[in-house]
Amino acid sequence: MPSPPLPDFSSSVKLKYVKLGFRYIVNNFLTFLFVPVIISTILQFLRNGPDEILSLYNSLELDLIHILCSSFVLIFAMTVYFMSRPRRVYLIDYACFKPSPACRVPFASFMEHTRMICTDQKSVQFQTRILERSGLGEETCLPPANHYIPPKPTMEASRAEAELVIFSAIDDLVKKTGLKPKDIDILVVNCSLFSPTPSLSAMIVNKYKLRSNLKSFNLSGMGCSAGLLSIDLARDLLQVYPGSNALVISTEIITPNFYKGNRRDMLLPNCLFRMGAAAILLSNKRRDASRSKYRLLHVVRTHKGADDRAYRCVYQEEDSDGHCGISLSKDLMAIAGDALKSNITTIGPLVLPMSEQLLFFFTLVGRKLINPKWRPYIPDFKQAFEHFCIHAGGRAVIDELQKNLQLSAEHVEASRMTLHRFGNTSSSSLWYELNYIESKGRMRRGDRVWQIGFGSGFKCNSAVWKCLRTVKAPVDGPWEECIERYPVEIPEIVKL
Amino acid sequence: MEVLATLTTLMLIYSLYLLYKFYSLKLSSDCYLIDYVCFKPSSDRKITTEMSGAIVDRNKTLGLSEYKFLLKVIVNSGIGEETYGPRNIIEGREDSPTFDDAMLEMDEFLNVSVGDLFKKTNISPQDVDVLVVNISMFSPAPSLASRIVQRHKMREDVKTYNLSGMGCSASMIGVDLVRNIFKSGKKTLAVIVTSESITPNWYSGTDKSMMLGNMLFRSGGCVMLLTNDPARQAQAKMNLKCLVRTHIGSNDDAYNCAMQKEDEVGRVGFHLSKGLPKAAVRAFAENLQQLAPKILPYSELALYMYRTIKQMAVKPKDSSSSAMARINFKSGVDHFCLHTGGSAVIDAVGRALGLSKYDVEPARMTLHRWGNTSASSLWYVLGYMEAKKRLRKGDRVLMISFGAGFKCNSCLWEVNRDLDDGDVWADCIKNYPPQSLVNPYMERFGWVNDHTEDSFKQSEREFLSTR
Numbered sequence: 001m002p003s004p005p006l007p008d009f010s011s012s013v014k015l016k017y018v019k020l021g022f023r024y025i026v027n028n029f030l031t032f033l034f035v036p037v038i039i040s041t042i043l044q045f046l047r048n049g050p051d052e053i054l055s056l057y058n059s060l061e062l063d064l065i066h067i068l069c070s071s072f073v074l075i076f077a078m079t080v081y082f083m084s085r086p087r088r089v090y091l092i093d094y095a096c097f098k099p100s101p102a103c104r105v106p107f108a109s110f111m112e113h114t115r116m117i118c119t120d121q122k123s124v125q126f127q128t129r130i131l132e133r134s135g136l137g138e139e140t141c142l143p144p145a146n147h148y149i150p151p152k153p154t155m156e157a158s159r160a161e162a163e164l165v166i167f168s169a170i171d172d173l174v175k176k177t178g179l180k181p182k183d184i185d186i187l188v189v190n191c192s193l194f195s196p197t198p199s200l201s202a203m204i205v206n207k208y209k210l211r212s213n214l215k216s217f218n219l220s221g222m223g224c225s226a227g228l229l230s231i232d233l234a235r236d237l238l239q240v241y242p243g244s245n246a247l248v249i250s251t252e253i254i255t256p257n258f259y260k261g262n263r264r265d266m267l268l269p270n271c272l273f274r275m276g277a278a279a280i281l282l283s284n285k286r287r288d289a290s291r292s293k294y295r296l297l298h299v300v301r302t303h304k305g306a307d308d309r310a311y312r313c314v315y316q317e318e319d320s321d322g323h324c325g326i327s328l329s330k331d332l333m334a335i336a337g338d339a340l341k342s343n344i345t346t347i348g349p350l351v352l353p354m355s356e357q358l359l360f361f362f363t364l365v366g367r368k369l370i371n372p373k374w375r376p377y378i379p380d381f382k383q384a385f386e387h388f389c390i391h392a393g394g395r396a397v398i399d400e401l402q403k404n405l406q407l408s409a410e411h412v413e414a415s416r417m418t419l420h421r422f423g424n425t426s427s428s429s430l431w432y433e434l435n436y437i438e439s440k441g442r443m444r445r446g447d448r449v450w451q452i453g454f455g456s457g458f459k460c461n462s463a464v465w466k467c468l469r470t471v472k473a474p475v476d477g478p479w480e481e482c483i484e485r486y487p488v489e490i491p492e493i494v495k496l
Numbered sequence: 497m498e499v500l501a502t503l504t505t506l507m508l509i510y511s512l513y514l515l516y517k518f519y520s521l522k523l524s525s526d527c528y529l530i531d532y533v534c535f536k537p538s539s540d541r542k543i544t545t546e547m548s549g550a551i552v553d554r555n556k557t558l559g560l561s562e563y564k565f566l567l568k569v570i571v572n573s574g575i576g577e578e579t580y581g582p583r584n585i586i587e588g589r590e591d592s593p594t595f596d597d598a599m600l601e602m603d604e605f606l607n608v609s610v611g612d613l614f615k616k617t618n619i620s621p622q623d624v625d626v627l628v629v630n631i632s633m634f635s636p637a638p639s640l641a642s643r644i645v646q647r648h649k650m651r652e653d654v655k656t657y658n659l660s661g662m663g664c665s666a667s668m669i670g671v672d673l674v675r676n677i678f679k680s681g682k683k684t685l686a687v688i689v690t691s692e693s694i695t696p697n698w699y700s701g702t703d704k705s706m707m708l709g710n711m712l713f714r715s716g717g718c719v720m721l722l723t724n725d726p727a728r729q730a731q732a733k734m735n736l737k738c739l740v741r742t743h744i745g746s747n748d749d750a751y752n753c754a755m756q757k758e759d760e761v762g763r764v765g766f767h768l769s770k771g772l773p774k775a776a777v778r779a780f781a782e783n784l785q786q787l788a789p790k791i792l793p794y795s796e797l798a799l800y801m802y803r804t805i806k807q808m809a810v811k812p813k814d815s816s817s818s819a820m821a822r823i824n825f826k827s828g829v830d831h832f833c834l835h836t837g838g839s840a841v842i843d844a845v846g847r848a849l850g851l852s853k854y855d856v857e858p859a860r861m862t863l864h865r866w867g868n869t870s871a872s873s874l875w876y877v878l879g880y881m882e883a884k885k886r887l888r889k890g891d892r893v894l895m896i897s898f899g900a901g902f903k904c905n906s907c908l909w910e911v912n913r914d915l916d917d918g919d920v921w922a923d924c925i926k927n928y929p930p931q932s933l934v935n936p937y938m939e940r941f942g943w944v945n946d947h948t949e950d951s952f953k954q955s956e957r958e959f960l961s962t963r
Contacts, residue, residue, distance in 0.1 A: 073511065080511045154762060155756065198662075203745075205901070206751040216743060219660070221660060223639075237676050240680075
């Protein structure tokens with residue numbers, strides 16, 4: 001007869017205090033160890049009196065040579081230690097594209113356009129249902145070309161949208177940081193679904209007259225997680241070039257990707273993706289540390305492409321009528337959860353406090369050796385981070401992650417509100433969410449932020465930032481005019 | 497006293513260990529090219545000049561001037577009879593390429609070459625740490641990098657980078673990316689995949705500047721394996737010495753000279769303007785300015801300084817262009833891999849660097865045999881040199897490429913061991929260099945130059961009905 005499973009202790013109040021105590025002891029273990037030692041040493045000194053101490057010192061027979069050698073070795077060891085550390089990467093500031101109200105797509109407009117463009121009644125109904133449950137608000141924006149009936153996805157319009165969103169974001173960033181374009185050493189641009197030749201990075205070089213020995217990279221096709229991927233690339237480059245800064249642009253160009261067909265799994269992006277862009281300035285110069293907002297602690301990348309199901313869950317292809325679109329499979333949530341678990345396995349040991357890691361380790365050992373029916377211990381990431389920026393891919397993604405990571409409503413508020421106000425802006429959504437947290441005045445010095453992005457491939461990338469100075473509201477940015485109205489209550493279904 | 501001595505010794509040992517770690521970090525910034533595999537499409541994809549002519553004929557909107565223009569382009573291109581094109585163009589569907597056609601073109605390359613590289617170098621896909629893919633004009637979601645990860649079941653922590661839109665010099669950008677990642681010190685194995693997508697980019701209009709692209713680009717690709725692990729040095733073919741990237745996009749003419757855009761009626765094509773040679777020269781000059789001090793021996797640099805000073809003393813306002821021709825690049829470089837953008841490009845670069853017929857032969861022969869395969873062309877040129885057994889240990893190879901934007905990227909490799917692997921050239925190298933590079937199309941269709949607009953249309957109909 002199998003032994004009864006471990007009862008659900010977590011609901012017991014007494015256990016909560018035990019857990020708290022355990023956390024305190026383990027996390028401050030070294031302090032607990034050293035404090036008695038230090039106290040006893042001090043007591044010993046006081047008891048012995050100054051003369052005894054002096055005689056003790058003389059008995060050591062130290063002379064100048066010994067002291068000099070010791071101090072030399074000490075200084076030498078410290079220098080080598082500091083030199084061999086990886087260069088710190090600072091985020092000086094970032095700016096998000098603020099769409100003009102003229103580009104707004106309220107539900108009524110979207111449905112009217114859909115009814116006029118879509119030939120199939122069933123598709124119209126499907127899109128209505130999606131929009132009702134999407135978690136989007138009435139102020140999300142589409143580029144000018146998509147406001148035509150039918151939309152006009154020309155290359156010229158796509159380039160125009162790219163210029164609009166990217167240049168606005170960069171201009172904002174220049175104003176905020178006083179950055180001179182000629183000082184940019186590294187440029188990384190990521191835009192998944194629009195990649196003209198010459199690249200968007202060349203477009204930026206041309207507009208801002210950047211230097212000819214600039215290191216530019218244009219990443220494309222890498223999905224909604226590409227923003228953190230670009231940060232990782234910029235970080236690797238900043239390790240190689242001392243005294244440099246890097247400009248990272250994350251965006252998604254909507255114009256060329258309107259799906260004209262009737263396949264349901266391909267209609268979802270039409271409903272969810274909206275216009276957005278973010279420009280981020282990174283630096284590895286020590287003197288920028290005092291004016292930077294954040295410091296990059298970790299970036300962890302997980303690629304689940306080896307699994308066929310994961311590879312196909314966000315897939316661009318042609319439907320039977322020859323219309324090109326991106327299909328989102330029904331397994332998306334499960335695969336996202338799986339990718340997140342893999343990512344957590346790597347990032348957990350880097351960020352979790354010792355108490356959580358020990359608990360996880362003991363539970364793992366217990367499950368393997370003692371009783372496999374023990375519930376697996378989900379580490380409490382709220383211990384490691386104060387703020388969470390989850391990619392606003394859709395309502396379901398945020399719900400799934402909230403459940404998986406056991407987060408409260410306040411932790412995912414930034415993600416939900418960003419989805420409501422701006423829609424799914426793909427790789428730049430994480431920066432809109434960060435701006436929300438700052439605008440609410442919640443970002444304090446020492447706070448740690450966890451940005452999680454998911455994307456086609458299937459990839460899950462995370463970045464961990466540490467806040468270096470308290471950000472005082474009001475904050476310049478896309479939330480400036482509407483932050484007072486947030487958070488809003490987002491109903492399960494909006495009746496259209 | 498003993499306590500202090502022990503502590504001091506321990507600190508010393510620790511700091512020496514840190515120092516050793518620090519310097520091994522610096523040393524392992526070497527970038528070795530273990531091997532590379534070029535792509536040879538199947539022979540049913542060969543495009544002869546006659547087939548090119550038939551493809552041009554299919555576009556009924558062309559008039560005499562366009563026909564003559566295209567003729568001139570085809571004849572002067574230096575492209576031979578055995579280059580390869582994508583299937584949809586050969587099958588006559590160039591005007592309506594589907595997404596599946598484009599994917600098929602990529603799959604034919606990826607499914608063959610990546611596996612070939614793993615087999616050749618005896619590396620398992622699970623050992624790959626970094627994967628860089630660059631295909632300029634086709635970028636689906638999920639990326640082609642993810643497609644390779646899926647097919648070969650690579651690890652979860654593989655770092656993939658999918659570069660796109662960066663033009664014909666993008667394989668150098670891939671090498672630059674990998675080289676920078678190598679400098680972190682960790683022993684890394686990197687795969688770079690470079691190719692170009694022609695299928696979705698056929699121009700079906702009448703703008704002359706956009707028709708050039710149709711005529712010149714051919715199918716090809718290359719997959720390279722690089723590492724910074726000194727343990728694999730014996731296996732490596734070449735060692736990267738330096739890499740210089742130049743981007744003159746800040747100049748509006750340079751930025752606009754090679755651009756993908758719509759013509760007046762809205763058809764998308766790749767526009768190559770008349771200002772392209774000038775932009776190329778400017779970018780090339782700037783690149784050489786940075787490259788020359790890094791690759792030339794001090795004796796040559798000193799000689800150059802002496803010549804410049806002498807020249808300035810005689811004619812102080814003289815431009816530097818004539819002075820540049822007198823730098824002897826062959827003193828620091830033994831072999832030249834020039835981007836096969838067209839015979840005009842090869843000639844121009846050869847003249848600028850003062851190269852002989854022997855030096856530009858690999859590039860010319862690659863253009864003849866494979867056409868302009870965009871970013872991967874440099875590797876076919878390298879393959880020619882290897883097949884001709886020109887690469888000996890210690891030789892230095894300079895690669896120069898140009899790309900839209902406008903970019904000029906160059907790098908210098910040092911050959912690690914005597915190389916004689918023919919790879920894709922193995923079966924035809926004995927036919928090179930051929931007796932004559934003259935295009936047979938010229939002989940058959942030279943009459944075009946003798947016609948006016950009306951007589952052209954009449955005789956064209958007569959002529960085509962007899963073929």
